[in-house]
Amino acid sequence: MASQGTTHVILSEAKNLVGLPTRSANKILRSSQQNSDSLRMTFGTTPHSHADVERYDVVIIGAGAAGLMCAIEAGRRGRRVLVLEHANKAGKKILISGGGRCNFTNLYATPDSYQSQNEAFCVSALTRYTPQEFIGLVEKHRIAYHEKKLGQLFCDGSAAEIVRMLLDEAAAVKATVRLQCKVSTIRRANGFLIETDIGHFVVGSLVVATGGPSIPQMGATGFAYGIARQFGLNIVQTRPGLVPFTSSGRALEFCNRLAGVSIPCTASCNGASFTESLLFTHKGISGPAMLQVSSYWEKGEQVHIDLLPGFDLLAHLKEQQAFRPKAELQTILSALLPRSFVEAMGETSIPSRAMDQLSLKDLNAVARTLKDWSIPFNGTEGYRKAEVTVGGVDTTELSSKTMEAVKVPGLFFIGEAVDVTGPLGGYNFQWAWASGYCAGQYV
Numbered sequence: 161m162a163s164q165g166t167t168h169v170i171l172s173e174a175k176n177l178v179g180l181p182t183r184s185a186n187k188i189l190r191s192s193q194q195n196s197d198s199l200r201m202t203f204g205t206t207p208h209s210h211a212d213v214e215r216y217d218v219v220i221i222g223a224g225a226a227g228l229m230c231a232i233e234a235g236r237r238g239r240r241v242l243v244l245e246h247a248n249k250a251g252k253k254i255l256i257s258g259g260g261r262c263n264f265t266n267l268y269a270t271p272d273s274y275q276s277q278n279e280a281f282c283v284s285a286l287t288r289y290t291p292q293e294f295i296g297l298v299e300k301h302r303i304a305y306h307e308k309k310l311g312q313l314f315c316d317g318s319a320a321e322i323v324r325m326l327l328d329e330a331a332a333v334k335a336t337v338r339l340q341c342k343v344s345t346i347r348r349a350n351g352f353l354i355e356t357d358i359g360h361f362v363v364g365s366l367v368v369a370t371g372g373p374s375i376p377q378m379g380a381t382g383f384a385y386g387i388a389r390q391f392g393l394n395i396v397q398t399r400p401g402l403v404p405f406t407s408s409g410r411a412l413e414f415c416n417r418l419a420g421v422s423i424p425c426t427a428s429c430n431g432a433s434f435t436e437s438l439l440f441t442h443k444g445i446s447g448p449a450m451l452q453v454s455s456y457w458e459k460g461e462q463v464h465i466d467l468l469p470g471f472d473l474l475a476h477l478k479e480q481q482a483f484r485p486k487a488e489l490q491t492i493l494s495a496l497l498p499r500s501f502v503e504a505m506g507e508t509s510i511p512s513r514a515m516d517q518l519s520l521k522d523l524n525a526v527a528r529t530l531k532d533w534s535i536p537f538n539g540t541e542g543y544r545k546a547e548v549t550v551g552g553v554d555t556t557e558l559s560s561k562t563m564e565a566v567k568v569p570g571l572f573f574i575g576e577a578v579d580v581t582g583p584l585g586g587y588n589f590q591w592a593w594a595s596g597y598c599a600g601q602y603v
């Protein structure tokens with residue numbers, strides 16, 4: 161229980177609660193006067209009849225990548241910061257990211273890599289806080305890292321080092337992180353009153369950093385969208401991104417038969433193309449190329465898959481026909497693709513005939529099939545398996561410089577909650593760091 165002195169501080173703050181609806185502010189004053197020897201105050205109209213009221217400059221909801229970065233930057237500016245997290249640990253997604261090694265940024269994370277209804281929005285943040293800035297922080301904490309491929313930087317040790325680094329930096333600037341806290345309501349006049357099961361907080365700046373609903377089993381929620389809607393902000397339709405595809409019927413039987421087989425390819429959909437590998441699973445198809453393209457896919461659309469990217473298959477088949485006329489087509493193709501795949505494609509697509517038994521039309525058909533292959537998908541594995549959420553708080557509602565809602569001064573949205581989505585490979589963390597950094601300069 162706090163001392164009477166503390167109560168007076170809170171009482172004098174209560175008089176300045178310009179952010180509170182008048183009735184609530186009066187109730188705080190009345191109850192404070194009635195209980196002047198106690199810190200506890202009564203909010204008759206709230207679900208929690210007894211609650212502490214504390215004033216901070218900034219409350220950040222969500223102790224994930226973006227929220228912690230924002231807390232560090234705001235704290236560096238001398239702001240009094242409180243981070244409210246509903247899970248029992250901070251940075252849970254960071255901990256499971258990159259297979260436990262956290263692919264914390266990408267050397268090539270430039271704005272043109274990102275997907276948004278408003279593609280110019282991310283330019284400001286990503287050019288002000290670059291991968292080099294975050295690498296500098298990682299090096300300052302002597303965290304060993306390496307480039308795995310394609311500019312993807314991973315910890316040599318464990319993702320826990322990144323969380324530790326962020327929490328140490330937050331502690332150094334005296335930001336407070338409160339775990340297992342449930343936010344029940346947020347109200348506004350000139351500031352914000354945040355009601356939670358651990359107390360009530362009054363702030364000038366409120367930052368929503370609760371991410372998107374991907375991986376709900378890790379504590380992910382669509383909380384940010386609810387807050388955005390409450391304050392009249394538009395949401396760009398959301399869907400799971402970086403997620404495996406699922407099939408049914410004969411297509412699923414095909415995938416099941418090949419589960420575990422991986423093939424380098426170029427997968428394309430809706431103008432986006434990715435050259436990496438695909439992986440057959442017991443539910444459909446995954447692998448980096450398919451995860452990437454899933455962020456652009458919408459139900460009913462076809463994904464075009466070139467199974468031999470950069471390779472002139474028709475020219476190769478003609479050449480083989482001339483030099484190895486008695487060789488079986490399936491044998492020739494098995495030198496280029498996994499034999500199990502060639503066999504599973506079966507008689508209809510890849511006839512098991514000798515090369516000299518095939519017409520030019522046949523060769524053309526085989527080349528077309530493998531250079532523009534597709535398989536029907538009935539959906540994806542959904543938010544349960546999605547690495548990211550596509551869509552989110554409409555960026556036209558936010559300042560690209562500050563992340564503040566244009567029509568709600570003091571309310572900020574950062575990280576995955578916003579309609580900015582990166583591809584696989586450290587890009588999404590870079591957006592979280594950059595947007596958190598920018599908001600941290602203005603809260």
Ligand SMILES: Cc1cc2nc3c(=O)[nH]c(=O)nc-3n(C[C@H](O)[C@H](O)[C@H](O)COP(=O)(O)OP(=O)(O)OC[C@H]3O[C@@H](n4cnc5c(N)ncnc54)[C@H](O)[C@@H]3O)c2cc1C
Nearest residue numbers: 222224225226246257258263370371379575576586588589
């Ligand atoms: C399995 C997996 C692996 C990934 N690997 C990588 C990778 O290697 N590299 C990469 O760049 N990206 C990766 N990502 C994506 C990356 O994790 C996210 O894009 C990033 O964490 C988004 O940061 P954020 O701070 O916006 O949200 P989050 O990191 O999700 O943080 C949001 C926080 O808010 C909390 N929260 C939610 N609702 C509430 C609420 N109502 N009240 C209080 N707190 C709440 C959550 O518990 C969480 O702590 C991966 C994602 C997954 C799922």
